[in-house]
Every structure is written in C-alpha cells, then in structure tokens.
Amino acid sequence: MPKGIILTPEQQAERREEIVGIALRLIEENGFKKTSMREIAALANMGKSSLYDFFKTKDEIAVYAVEKQIKETTQEARRIVADESSPEQCLRKIMLNHLGVPKQYRTVLMWLNTESDYLEEEYRNRLQAIRYAYQDVVQSVIENGVALGVFRKTDAALASRLLINSMLSIVYTSRPSTSPEKMLDETMNIILRGIINHGGA
Amino acid sequence: MPKGIILTPEQQAERREEIVGIALRLIEENGFKKTSMREIAALANMGKSSLYDFFKTKDEIAVYAVEKQIKETTQEARRIVADESSPEQCLRKIMLNHLGVPKQYRTVLMWLNTESDYLEEEYRNRLQAIRYAYQDVVQSVIENGVALGVFRKTDAALASRLLINSMLSIVYTSRPSTSPEKMLDETMNIILRGIINHGGA
C-alpha cells in the first residue's frame, strides 16, 4: 500500500480483519501480555504507528475480536432458539454452537473474563453489553423451560452464567480429559439433570 | 530496618507476608497489570530493588500468594473429607470452605487461571501442582460417592473441575445476583442433582 492511495471502507475493514487475525494468533501462542504491538505491526507489514490508525489501543484489538465473535455466536443462538422448541435440546444446541468458536479465541476470551473489570470504561461497557446479550438468550431459554415445567424453579441468571462459564473454563481447558464434544456432553448432562424437573416440587 | 542488621528467618517471612498483603490489595484495586513493583515497594517502605530480595519477579508474588492460600484451603478440605462421611455434605462443606477465601484473592486467582499457561516453567509447575492437589481431593470425594452409589457414574475429573471453576467464576463474580452463600447453595444444588443417583441406572 503506497502512501497516498485512499482505502475504500472495504479495504479498511479487510485490513482490520488481517490485524485481528495476526493478533489472535500471537496471543494464543504467547499470551496477551507478551504479544506486543511492534510484533503485530511487523507481521502485518506496517509501521507500529499505522496500527493505531486501525485500533486505538492494544486492548481494543482484543475487545473488537471478542465483540465480533460473540455477536455472531449470539445471533446463531437466537436462530437456534427460534427453531428449537425443547428447552433442553435448545440449550444443548446453543452450547454445541458455542463450542464451535475457533480455539484461537480461547486465550483472549479468558483474558477478557479476567481483566474486564480493569479496562477503560468504553471497553468495559462494550464487553458487558455483548456478554449480557448472550447471557440473556441462554437465560430466556431456561426461564421458558421453568415456565413450561420442564426445568425446576431455579435462579435462571445464575444457571445461565454457570452454563456459559463452564464452557469457557472446562471445554477450553488446555488439559482435556477427553474430546471437547464428549466433555461438553457430560457437562450438559451434569447441569441439566440438576435443572430438569424429576417430578418433585 | 537499618542497613547492616541481619534478619531472622521469622522476620524475613514476616516481610514477605507484608509485601504479599500490600500486593494483593493493590491488585484487587487496580488489576495485576496496573500494579507496579515501584508502587508495592513504596507502600512497603523499601526501595524497589529490595523487593527483589524477597521475590524474584512480580509474577512470583502472585504465585506465592495463591500457592499459600490454596495449600491452606486444600489442607482444610482434607480435614473435611476425613470428618464427613456423606459425599454430598462433604462437597458442600468443601465448597463452603472455598468460599471463605478472602475476596482480595479474587483477582489474582482469576489472573492466574488465565495466564498460567504463559508463565515461566517454574511457576507453571508450582501452580499445576497445587491445582491438581486441590482437584484431587474433590475428585476423590466424587469417586467415593460413585463407588458408594450415591452419585451416578460420571467423569469425576470433569465434574470436579466444573465444581471448582464454578466457584471461581460464579461466586467471585463482580455482579452477584444474591448473597455469595445463596449463590453457592444454588450452584451446589444444580451440580449435585446432576450427580446424585435418582434411582436410575
């Protein structure tokens, strides 16, 4: 890219995606802290300063990546909810969809989970919004199940957080006891049998 | 402490504890990244260089703090296991004990959970050892419950990770839906009803 040419919005977006891709790769390999803007810039074939024309801060790269990915995941979850009437199957499908998030997002997702309280307000708000949007979908399924009598009465907010966090920390673990799909399946079994009404009050 | 006096081992240990206490406070308030060794040193009334006589690196302060705390928690868990024969009550008591970990450890525990893969090998190994030791206690309770027929057959390693991670991410959350004790109680209800044998195979 010579100096004077003006980039179309599409080209701008493409470059952003390229940067995010490189950043995710590096972060997965070396962790967030040890991944430097200089390194990202070098691999993206641009000066470090140019990076800052696409992202205001290093944090924003991570926030942007996660934001986009979770929004997609949430959209797909909404589609699943619309298509599947059984709350149990619905939850299973949503979590299976969640499992489909590429593994390069693992580190950055966990990092955000830890660090989000200490980010700039703008990023905190953006992250909170997408997290809540996703959680709301799961929570609504659980509440629906409770209303239908399929699930016992439970704290739906807590249960949905439990479910989502289990995905993050159990299935994304670096030391799996078996295949991700089987771990997910057993995780769902554990949580569902605690939610499903076995005929008690 | 004037310059030439030699510290007894007790005094050394005391100073270490003082440093850890200050560090935990700062980390809880500002996050790990934004807590600097200079700041810790200033509050501990010593030159930054002197900090390095007590801890080799900044990471080590966090590792040491967590190591000590989890070791204590694990010891107490072992005591609980020895005293309580009902696997269900045992798990509940262990998790209630876990809940007793002071809240200042929250940030540093989550930080380690995220970052541990990218630490120096020594720290990685130390963390892995204490994590496994704790997990093993929980896992043995579950396995015992399965053997007794109180719990259904399940992946005990997965279930114990699920339990421990739920503590970390649900109960320590900054946005609780109710009191920690009630959240813990409901979390245990959810997980246990998925573990307890309801008379099926």
Place this chain on the structure above:
DNA sequence: ATAAGAAGCGACCAGCGGTCGATATACGGA
C-alpha cells in the same frame, strides 16, 4: 582494628504502549 558478609538502594537497561509531526502520494478543481 579489620575482614566478611548481610541488607538496602540509586542508577541504569531494554522493551513496552502510545503520540505526533513530517513525508509521500493521490485526486478534485482551476
């Protein structure tokens, strides 16, 4: 009196995230 050694710290280092002004190029209007 002095040598040995502990405790403490000031000055320094490379590397970091982030800023800014200079530069090179493209393009619309005269």
Place this chain on the structure above:
DNA sequence: TCCGTATATCGACCGCTGGTCGCTTCTTAT
C-alpha cells in the same frame, strides 16, 4: 497542467515498566 488538500504511513520520541548490578552502610566475629 498544476496546485492545494486530504489521506496513509512511519520514524522518532515519551513516560513508564519489570528487572539488574554494584556501591554503600552497617553488624558481627575474629
């Protein structure tokens, strides 16, 4: 055709970080 303006790019720089090293100061044993 040429020029002014908008754009894209980057080198040089800043304050700060985690970490190192060697000097100083003091205690203690001889």
